[in-house]
Amino acid sequence: MGEQASSMSEVSARVSAVGGLWFFLAFFVLACSPGNAHEFWVEPQAVGPVKTGVTVAAHVRVGDHLAGQMLPYLPNIMKQMTHWGPDGQKKISAILGDRPAIGALSIGARGLHRITVETHPSVTTFDTMADFTAYLDYEGLSGIAAEHRARGLAENAIVEAFTRNAKALVQAGPVLPDHSDGPAGMPFEVVALDNPFAEAAQTADFELLWQGVPVAGWHLSAFHLPAGGSPPADTVRTVLLTDATGKITLDVSRGGRYLLNAVRLDPANGPEGAVWTSHWASLSFILSR
Numbered sequence: 467m468g469e470q471a472s473s474m475s476e477v478s479a480r481v482s483a484v485g486g487l488w489f490f491l492a493f494f495v496l497a498c499s500p501g502n503a504h505e506f507w508v509e510p511q512a513v514g515p516v517k518t519g520v521t522v523a524a525h526v527r528v529g530d531h532l533a534g535q536m537l538p539y540l541p542n543i544m545k546q547m548t549h550w551g552p553d554g555q556k557k558i559s560a561i562l563g564d565r566p567a568i569g570a571l572s573i574g575a576r577g578l579h580r581i582t583v584e585t586h587p588s589v590t591t592f593d594t595m596a597d598f599t600a601y602l603d604y605e606g607l608s609g610i611a612a613e614h615r616a617r618g619l620a621e622n623a624i625v626e627a628f629t630r631n632a633k634a635l636v637q638a639g640p641v642l643p644d645h646s647d648g649p650a651g652m653p654f655e656v657v658a659l660d661n662p663f664a665e666a667a668q669t670a671d672f673e674l675l676w677q678g679v680p681v682a683g684w685h686l687s688a689f690h691l692p693a694g695g696s697p698p699a700d701t702v703r704t705v706l707l708t709d710a711t712g713k714i715t716l717d718v719s720r721g722g723r724y725l726l727n728a729v730r731l732d733p734a735n736g737p738e739g740a741v742w743t744s745h746w747a748s749l750s751f752i753l754s755r
Contacts (some may be wrong), residue, residue: 500590500601500628504530505689505727506746508568508581508634513721513754514663515637521570522636524581529699532691532723539564546584550650552577574640578661582650585630589738595621605729606685606705610742617733619741626731627740631655635751637663653677654745656686656726662718662751670718673711674728674747681714686728688714693754695720721755 510524526544527534533722539560547558547568553575558568573579592598595611602610614624631652638647647658655674660670674681688704691697706714718724726749734743 483588492567496531498747499723500626500729500744504604505532505534505687505725505748506585506630506632507534507725507727507748507750508583508632509723509750510634510636510752511566512636514635515639515641515754516573518574518576518638520573520638522573523566523570524568524634526567526583526632531703532689532725533697533701536565537567539567539669541642544583544586545586546582548582549651550580550582552579552645563684571712573636573638577637577642578645578647578654578663579636579638580647580650581636582652583630583632584652587627587629587737587743589625589627589740592624592626593622595624598624602731605687607729607731610731613733614741617741624742625738625740626744627734627737628744628746629653630746630748632746632748633750635662635749637661641665649675649678653745654728654730654747656728656747656749658749659679660714662716662724662753667720668717669715671713671715672726672749673713674708675712676730676745680708681730682710682712684708684712684728685732686714688716689725689727690720690725691723695722718753719755721753723750723752725750
């Protein structure tokens with residue numbers, strides 16, 4: 467696995483100012499190959515629904531099967547963090563090194579609150595075609611390997627630029643019919659068409675969007691960690707395909723943590739020698755059933 471030398475040197479220079487080796491390690495985990503640190507998600511420190519008037523913090527995590535490093539706020543990585551409440555949207559402010567990255571959000575209004583985190587592009591390198599292919603197979607992108615060869619690209623030192631688009635849901639108070647998710651304008655995005663916090667919900671429908679358009683026939687990983695379970699051992703991964711309208715149906719009848727994750731890979735010609743660019747979409751929530 468290669469490293470993004472310029473970004474690593476920038477962060478190394480900041481380590482002493484922040485005063486913690488964890489800061490350097492957290493960036494390293496984020497900057498490493500997506501093939502090793504698969505998912506990037508927002509994890510609210512609240513099991514919903516919550517009472518109105520509370521404050522909620524949220525960790526930004528990167529890892530695998532809901533086991534991951536808690537990242538501090540890194541402005542050279544995290545482009546934008548937004549709190550979308552029933553009463554409007556507000557930019558989430560943070561200071562370099564804040565951990566959790568998202569501090570105390572005021573959940574004042576009753577309804578569905580959404581937290582989004584968008585990252586700047588990062589660049590990573592797969593040392594071998596075998597490493598790249600293993601990553602593609604896991605994410606349901608096997609056809610990319612043939613396209614890579616058809617483009618006449620090298621089969622070592624494969625550079626990829628990647629961007630993350632993460633969303634988390636927090637419900638305040640009882641669920642009412644108008645308490646629903648919606649597009650937040652991220653390039654690649656998972657949208658909850660049903661509110662999973664509804665007390666009687668057994669299933670919920672979700673939609674995958676690329677540039678606001680539903681994506682049909684796409685690989686989507688659904689992770690569930692039962693309440694009281696420990697990741698990654700107790701995490702269950704289910705692979706789903708979106709239907710002709712870009713939708714999937716998920717079993718939400720059990721309590722615990724849920725994460726939906728999808729990856730899109732497109733040809734590129736730079737920056738920094740990148741021959742592929744990926745967008746990652748995730749949606750997470752925690753149910754108290």
